[in-house]
Amino acid sequence: DSGVTQTPKHLITATGQRVTLRCSPRSGDLSVYWYQQSLDQGLQFLIQYYNGEERAKGNILERFSAQQFPDLHSELNLSSLELGDSALYFCASSAVAPNNSPLHFGNGTRLTVT
Amino acid sequence: QQQVKQSPQSLIVQKGGISIINCAYENTAFDYFPWYQQFPGKGPALLIAIRPDVSEKKEGRFTISFNKSAKQFSLHIMDSQPGDSATYFCAAYASGAGSYQLTFGKGTKLSVIP
Numbered sequence: 001d002s003g004v005t006q007t008p009k010h011l012i013t014a015t016g017q018r019v020t021l022r023c024s025p026r027s028g029d030l031s032v033y034w035y036q037q038s039l040d041q042g043l044q045f046l047i048q049y050y051n052g053e054e055r056a057k058g059n060i061l062e063r064f065s066a067q068q069f070p071d072l073h074s075e076l077n078l079s080s081l082e083l084g085d086s087a088l089y090f091c092a093s094s095a096v097a098p099n100n101s102p103l104h105f106g107n108g109t110r111l112t113v114t
Numbered sequence: 115q116q117q118v119k120q121s122p123q124s125l126i127v128q129k130g131g132i133s134i135i136n137c138a139y140e141n142t143a144f145d146y147f148p149w150y151q152q153f154p155g156k157g158p159a160l161l162i163a164i165r166p167d168v169s170e171k172k173e174g175r176f177t178i179s180f181n182k183s184a185k186q187f188s189l190h191i192m193d194s195q196p197g198d199s200a201t202y203f204c205a206a207y208a209s210g211a212g213s214y215q216l217t218f219g220k221g222t223k224l225s226v227i228p
Contacts, residue, residue: 004157042220045217102148103216104159106157
């Protein structure tokens with residue numbers, strides 16, 4: 001068990017809808033990362049927060065947004081969903097930087113857009 | 115832009131054989147190279163990592179070889195076992211980049227057959 005909790009595990013929704021994915025990092029970890037995993041693209045970095053502040057942005061669409069709350073949990077909001085948004089969404093956390101403390105991944109949220 | 119290229123996409127190895135997965139990178143600022151192992155239904159987990167000041171690192175049956183001049187690194191799994199069947203991701207990190215972003219390869223699905 002990595003200590004990172006993601007909810008829900010599965011999500012099925014229709015195109016055009018909006019969903020929120022939730023992540024609770026490992027106790028003591030200040031950094032939260034969101035990754036999208038699809039069969040053909042592998043693990044794509046979306047966004048990172050450190051202690052409540054956005055630290056880095058990757059290939060995150062404008063329809064997607066995230067935030068990290070004072071208790072350090074994070075939410076990823078996906079809106080105007082399209083079929084191509086169907087993927088596994090992973091949250092990971094680390095104490096500081098990945099080269100000093102490993103990323104710990106949750107078990108992901110599988111999003112299916114129909 | 116894919117900054118870490120991983121090959122092969124899939125690999126089938128006999129039990130007891132050696133599994134070899136290769137990665138190449140372009141960004142010379144990368145200075146930390148971890149490998150992650152992912153089982154179905156789970157998030158990736160850190161397996162082993164190397165920094166460019168060493169050419170090889172071994173942990174049990176797992177060895178990373180690193181060639182800084184060629185900008186390549188590889189994972190060797192000795193005496194491969196069916197329990198090693200998983201997807202393996204190489205990754206790279208630039209500590210001076212100002213963010214904590216890990217860049218992942220697209221993954222290699224390893225199947226170890228009895």
